[in-house]
Amino acid sequence: AQKVTQAQTEISVVEKEDVTLDCVYETRDTTYYLFWYKQPPSGELVFLIRRNSFDEQNEISGRYSWNFQKSTSSFNFTITASQVVDSAVYFCAPLTPYGNNRLAFGKGNQVVVIP
Amino acid sequence: ETGVTQSPTHLIKTRGQQVTLRCSSQSGHNTVSWYQQALGQGPQFIFQYYREEENGRGNFPPRFSGLQFPNYSSELNVNALELDDSALYLCASSFGGDSGELFFGEGSRLTVL
Numbered sequence: 001a002q003k004v005t006q007a008q009t010e011i012s013v014v015e016k017e018d019v020t021l022d023c024v025y026e027t028r029d030t031t032y033y034l035f036w037y038k039q040p041p042s043g044e045l046v047f048l049i050r051r052n053s054f055d056e057q058n059e060i061s062g063r064y065s066w067n068f069q070k071s072t073s074s075f076n077f078t079i080t081a082s083q084v085v086d087s088a089v090y091f092c093a094p095l096t097p098y099g100n101n102r103l104a105f106g107k108g109n110q111v112v113v114i115p
Numbered sequence: 116e117t118g119v120t121q122s123p124t125h126l127i128k129t130r131g132q133q134v135t136l137r138c139s140s141q142s143g144h145n146t147v148s149w150y151q152q153a154l155g156q157g158p159q160f161i162f163q164y165y166r167e168e169e170n171g172r173g174n175f176p177p178r179f180s181g182l183q184f185p186n187y188s189s190e191l192n193v194n195a196l197e198l199d200d201s202a203l204y205l206c207a208s209s210f211g212g213d214s215g216e217l218f219f220g221e222g223s224r225l226t227v228l
Contacts, residue, residue, distance in 0.1 A: 004157075033215050043203060044117060045158070045219040091157055095215040101148055101207075102171055103215060105157030 002027045002094045004106030012112045013082050020078045021109045023092030027073075029053075033095040034068065034075045035103065040088040048090075051075065082113045117141060119208050121220035128196050129228050136191040136223045138206030146170070147189040148217060149181060150205040158205055164189055165211060193225075201227045 003026040013019045025034065036048040049061065051068050058067050067076045079086050089110050093103040118141035128134050140147050146165045150158035160173035164183035178194040187208070193200055203224050207217035 035215050043205075043221040043224075044119075045205065045207070045217070046117075047216050047218075050215055093157075093215075101146070101163065101209055101215055101217060102160045102173065103158075103217070105150075105159070107155070107157050 002029075002032075002096065002104040004092050004094065004104060006090075006092055006106040006109050008109050009107070010110040010112065012114060014114050015084060016081050018078060018080050019082050019086075019111055019113075020076055021090050021092070021111070023075045023077065023106065025073050025075065025092065025094045027094050027096070029096045035093045035095060036066070036075075036077045037091045037093060037103075037105075038088045039091065039108070045091070049077070079111075082111075084113050084115050087111060087113045117208075117218040117220065119206060119218050119220035121204075121206050121223050123223055124221070125224045125226075127226045127228060130196055130198060132196050132227075133192065133194045134196060134225060136193075136204050136206075136225070138189045138191070138208075138220060140187045140189065140206075140208030141218050144208035144210050144218070145187050146209045146211050147183055147187065148207045148209070149189070149191045150207065151175070152203040152205060152222070153199075154202070161191070161204075196227045198227050201225060 005024045034051045037045045089108040148163040149161040152158040162172040203222040207219045
């Protein structure tokens with residue numbers, strides 16, 4: 001079974017500041033995927049990024065970037081120059097191949113961006 | 116918007132009653148997954164339907180059941196409602212496989228009194 005720890009329950013930042021969300025996961029699988037999803041107040045979960053466990057290259061996509069370190073089982077996510085629209089709950093989730101898209105969500109990080 | 120629609124958006128039931136929640140998947144998607152999200156928690160996988168067959172189930176009792184129709188829309192049924200069933204129920208559609216890229220609806224908020 002997979003487990004996710006997102007220790008920061010709520011994070012408040014002032015608009016234009018950067019915010020980094022920490023994610024530590026547990027899995028017995030050697031090959032897996034990692035995801036970040038965003039849940040705005042409207043309720044629907046929005047796919048943000050996906051990472052394969054065999055590819056530790058860190059990337060930037062617009063204002064989003066991520067730092068994946070397999071050795072420490074961490075998959076951190078950063079929003080640069082935060083905006084009020086970034087206020088949401090962010091979930092980190094691992095997925096096992098052939099796992100029927102059964103994402104194992106953590107409790108999430110509540111991000112509040114103050115104008 | 117994801118193209119996934121759920122109904123009803125909110126409903127209130129009492130203990131022991133039964134409820135049916137509905138989901139229309141995004142056009143072209145043949146797989147529907149259901150998740151339960153209690154307040155302050157992450158979503159928990161209930162089950163998945165692929166081409167009208169159950170294709171994986173989480174740790175939920177049999178009183179949680181589902182259906183998928185030929186047009187790939189889906190229903191989640193919960194019998195003998197309990198107070199702990201109060202939650203946001205999320206439907207997600209995808210096109211088979213294990214891409215993990217799910218398209219979620221806005222959910223049905225169920226309150227059990």
